[in-house]
Structures are given as C-alpha cells and as structure tokens.
Amino acid sequence: LTQGQRAEKQLGRSDPTFDAEKRSKLGQFFRGPLGFAEDLYRGGDDVWKIYNYLFELQKFRNARRKMQNAAIGKAKNRLQFQGQRISFDDLNKEQQNSLIAGAVRDADREFARYIGAKPDAVGDELDEAFKQFTADNIRNLVPNYELVPDIIKGLRGLPLGNFIAFPAEILRTGFNTLDVAMKELASDSAAIREIGARRLTNSLFTFSALGDGLQRFGQMMTGTSDEEVDAINRLSAPWQRNSVLIPVGKAI
Numbered sequence: 238l239t240q241g242q243r244a245e246k247q248l249g250r251s252d253p254t255f256d257a258e259k260r261s262k263l264g265q266f267f268r269g270p271l272g273f274a275e276d277l278y279r280g281g282d283d284v285w286k287i288y289n290y291l292f293e294l295q296k297f298r299n300a301r302r303k304m305q306n307a308a309i310g311k312a313k314n315r316l317q318f319q320g321q322r323i324s325f326d327d328l329n330k331e332q333q334n335s336l337i338a339g340a341v342r343d344a345d346r347e348f349a350r351y352i353g354a355k356p357d358a359v360g361d362e363l364d365e366a367f368k369q370f371t372a373d374n375i376r377n378l379v380p381n382y383e384l385v386p387d388i389i390k391g392l393r394g395l396p397l398g399n400f401i402a403f404p405a406e407i408l409r410t411g412f413n414t415l416d417v418a419m420k421e422l423a424s425d426s427a428a429i430r431e432i433g434a435r436r437l438t439n440s441l442f443t444f445s446a447l448g449d450g451l452q453r454f455g456q457m458m459t460g461t462s463d464e465e466v467d468a469i470n471r472l473s474a475p476w477q478r479n480s481v482l483i484p485v486g487k488a489i
Contacts, residue, residue, distance in 0.1 A: 290375045296432060297371065301348050303428035308344035312336050351424060377413040380406035414440045455484040 354366030421433025
C-alpha cells in the first residue's frame with residue numbers, strides 16, 4: 238500500500254460503510270447510550286402491547302366460559318321426557334355428560350362465528366383463530382406508530398409540531414374502539430355485549446372526562462386560573478386554539 242492508501246484506510250475512507258458517526262469520537266460516545274435508550278423505548282412499547290394482548294385474550298376467554306355456562310343452563314332448563322319436564326339430576330352420568338358436551342359445542346359455534354372462525358372449528362384451529370382475532374383487536378385498538386401512514390409522517394415538516402403521529406394514532410384507535418364496541422353490543426351473546434358496554438363506557442370517559450380532569454389537575458398543581466388558560470388559548474397558534482391545555486408549570 239502507498240502512504241496515501243494507508244492514510245485512507247486509517248481514516249476509514251476506503252470503507253464504503255464508513256460515515257461521519259464512525260469518524261466522530263462524540264458520535265461513538267453517544268452511539269451506545271442512545272441506542273440503548275431507543276431499544277428501551279421500543280421495548281417498553283412492546284411490553285405495553287403484550288400486556289394488552291394478554292388482557293384482551295383473558296377477557297374473551299372469560300366471555301367464552303360464560304357463554305358455555307349459559308348454554309349449559311339453558312340445556313338443563315329445556316329438559317323434557319314425553320312432554321314432561323324433568324330434572325338434570327334424573328339423568329344418568331352418561332346422559333349428563335352428553336348434554337353438557339352438546340351445550341358447550343353450541344356455545345363454541347357461536348363464539349367461533351363472532352371471532353370469524355369456521356363454525357365447526359375446534360381444538361387448535363379454534364385457538365389459533367381466537368389468537369388471531371385478539372391480535373387484530375390489539376393492532377386496531379392500541380397505538381402503533383409503525384402503522385402511521387407516510388402522509389401523516391410527512392406533516393412533521395409543517396408547523397404542526399413534531400409529535401403529529403401521536404394524535405393521529407389516538408384518532409385511529411379512538412374510532413376503532415367505538416366501532417368494535419358497537420359490534421360487541423350488537424352480539425347475541427350477553428357475555429360479549431358486556432365487554433362492549435365496558436369498552437364503550439371506558440372510551441367515552443377517556444374522550445370526555447379525562448382531558449378536562451387532567452387540565453383541572455394541572456391548574457390546581459400550578460395555580461393556573463381559568464382566565465389564564467383562556468388567555469393562552471387566545472394567544473396560541475391557530476391550529477392549537479380550543480385544544481385541551483394541561484398546565485405543567487409557570488414561567489417566573
């Protein structure tokens with residue numbers, strides 16, 4: 238190697254993957270901590286999604302169990318022999334087991350229809366369809382910044398703030414939550430309607446009460462009056478006016 242080639246190799250210029258960050262000692266210093274912080278942030282986001290997935294899974298498992306119990310109860314109440322109503326205890330063990338198994342199958346067929354599985358899906362096939370249904374719910378109901386369209390990401394260049402993806406995801410998941418809740422409320426199953434009622438109640442509380450509640454709490458903690466909040470709204474940029482402002486401190 239010539240002296241010039243050796244110098245280029247030492248500087249890293251002969252390496253096509255070499256960039257300014259590798260040349261910069263400061264870049265090398267921050268590369269580890271910043272990479273760790275980014276991984277930690279993404280990891281925390283993933284943990285939240287996993288928690289919601291497991292919570293949603295358990296919620297519908299409980300609903301499925303309630304549907305099975307309700308079907309068994311109805312089957313017991315419909316027991317008749319030669320036009321006469323009989324008690325479940327009058328059946329022998331084999332008849333009791335057969336009645337319970339049939340009621341559970343009927344409940345699972347109804348559950349399979351709701352989650353979009355085949356009506357005759359059983360065992361692993363039903364479980365896989367159930368997991369896919371739950372994963373789709375989490376994808377639609379939990380903010381996921383990987384789903385933000387490029388056109389929304391491009392708005393960062395406009396004077397709308399750097400965190401435009403956050404309100405975009407809140408709107409997407411908010412509308413999806415209402416849509417899912419209404420579908421659940423329209424179900425024939427009381428257990429699924431119960432999930433829909435809770436989901437709708439929680440979302441309406443979040444949309445209507447939480448913002449005002451946080452604003453009042455911020456005003457109380459910082460000593461900010463309603464007149465000051467109104468003044469800040471009037472002085473805000475046009476795209477920020479009439480927003481719910483949460484005071485976090487006061488400039489002295």
